[in-house]
Amino acid sequence: MIAPAIPGGETLRAFASAAGAGVLVVDDTGTVLLSNEVAQVLLDRTGEELVGAVLGFPLTPSGVSEIDVVGGAESVRTVDMQVTATNWENERAYVIALTDAGLRKRAVRRLADSEERFRAVFEQxxxxxxxxxxxxxxxxxxxxxxxxxxxxxxxxxxxxxxxxxxxxxxxxxxxxxxxxxxxxxxxxxxxxxxxxxxxxxxxxxxxxxxxxxxxxxxxxxxxxxxxxxxxxETDARMIRLALHDELTGLANRTLAMDRLQLAQARADRNGAFVGLLFLDLDGFKAVNDSLGHAVGDALLMETARRLRSVLRPSDTAARLGGDEFVVCCEDLGSDAVEA
Structure with a gap:
């Protein structure tokens, strides 16, 4: 309920009615001319009790200040107050905006608590x-x-x-x-x-x-x-194991077939020949049987090393299994004899 003391001040009435804060309009003597419902709740007084009353608020326009006010039931409440000079019916007046300081303080505490929780989670x-x-x-x-x-x-x-x-x-x-x-x-x-x-x-x-x-x-x-x-690193090792021979480190059958298909596709586009060499180790079974698998493994690894040492970076050497190897050499030129 808006309770004006005198007619007029329609703009101030509209402002007070729409404001979320408590609003009082007082004259030069501090007499209340207008109050809105929020102000009436904050001051624990009805509109009729406020209008015409002199509340003794300081009337110096300023920033927000914190004061204690006594309500209708002699209860004391802390409010934030801001005073602004204005005109009412061509006379000097003041608009006093009031907000519950307790709400602000609780909001500040909640913000501080929230920040403290965030800091604890963040740091720990x-x-x-x-x-x-x-x-x-x-x-x-x-x-x-x-x-x-x-x-x-x-x-x-x-x-x-x-x-x-x-x-x-x-x-x-x-x-x-x-x-x-x-x-x-x-x-x-x-x-x-x-x-x-x-x-x-x-x-x-x-x-x-x-x-x-x-x-x-x-x-x-x-x-x-x-x-x-x-x-x-584990993913990289898994991918490598899936595409390479674990013992020699050469490409395995899967990777060799993929490289061969790519080489053939490029050869179809540029007309260059692709060379494919199959080889195995003579007498490898006898080495394994007479000298043991450790020596056989060493022989396979040395074979892989020698293959890598004579191949170009673009060539692929693969171990198909046992003592069987394959070498794919692409881009050997378009002359069949030279290739």
Whole structure:
């Protein structure tokens, strides 16, 4: 309910009615001319009790100040007050905006509690965590990330993501980081190589998301970084084992067939010949039977070494199994005799 003391002031009435804060309009003597419902609740008085009353508020226009007010039931409440000069029916007046200081203080406490929880999770996480600014600079890092990269906190917070990730992936990462800082993306999940302070190249999974509400108004990016070097190395070993002979390190039958098909396809396009050589070791079974499998294995490995030593980088030597080998030589020219 809006309770005016005198007619007029329609603009102030509309403002007071729509305001989310308590609003009082008082004249030069401090007499209340207008109050809105929020002010009536804050001061624990009805509109009729407030209008015409002199509340004794300081009438000096200023910033927000905190004062204690006595309600209708003699209860004391702390409010935030801001005074602004205005006109009411061509007379000097003041608008007093009131908000519950308790609400503000509780909000501040909740924010502080939330920040404390975030800080605890951030610092104690076993996964590397970082907050990046809009220039991809490390604005905040945790201990796990420092250990992973090998830098102290102060050293890392002077660097950018581009100083850490491998140079081969830097252009793509800078583009993604720029999209995030421009508000064009929501985050990404990528695996990238990085270089530690000691110069070691390792691999990590970077998961990022945009974090709004920074103090300077610019978007920030929070990143979780998990070292996946061991998994990358395991994957590479598995792929190698799937395509190479475990004993000799040469290509296996699967990789040899793939290389041969590619060589034939290229030969069809450029007209060059492809050479294919099959070979085995005479008397290999006798070596195995008389001298043992260890010597037989050594013979196979030496054969593989010698094949690699005489082949071009573009050629493929493979072990098909046992003592059987195949060599694929492509791009031998278009002259059949020379090939």
């Amino acid at each position: 996480s076993p996964i590397g965590l970082a907050v990046l600014d809009d220039e991809s600079r490390f604005a905040r890092v945790n201990n796990a990330l420092c250990r992973m990269f090998g830098y102290t906190r102060s050293e890392l917070e002077r660097r950018t993501l581009g100083d850490i990730v491998g140079s081969d992936s830097l252009p793509a990462d800078e583009k993604l980081a720029q999209e995030l800082s421009d508000g064009q993306g929501t985050g990404y999940d990528l695996e990238r190589s990085f270089v530690t302070k000691a110069g070691e190249t390792r691999w990590a999974r970077f998961i990022t998301s945009v974090m709004s509400g920074s103090a300077d108004g610019h978007p920030q990016v929070i990143a979780s970084v998990q070292d996946v070097t061991e998994r990358q």
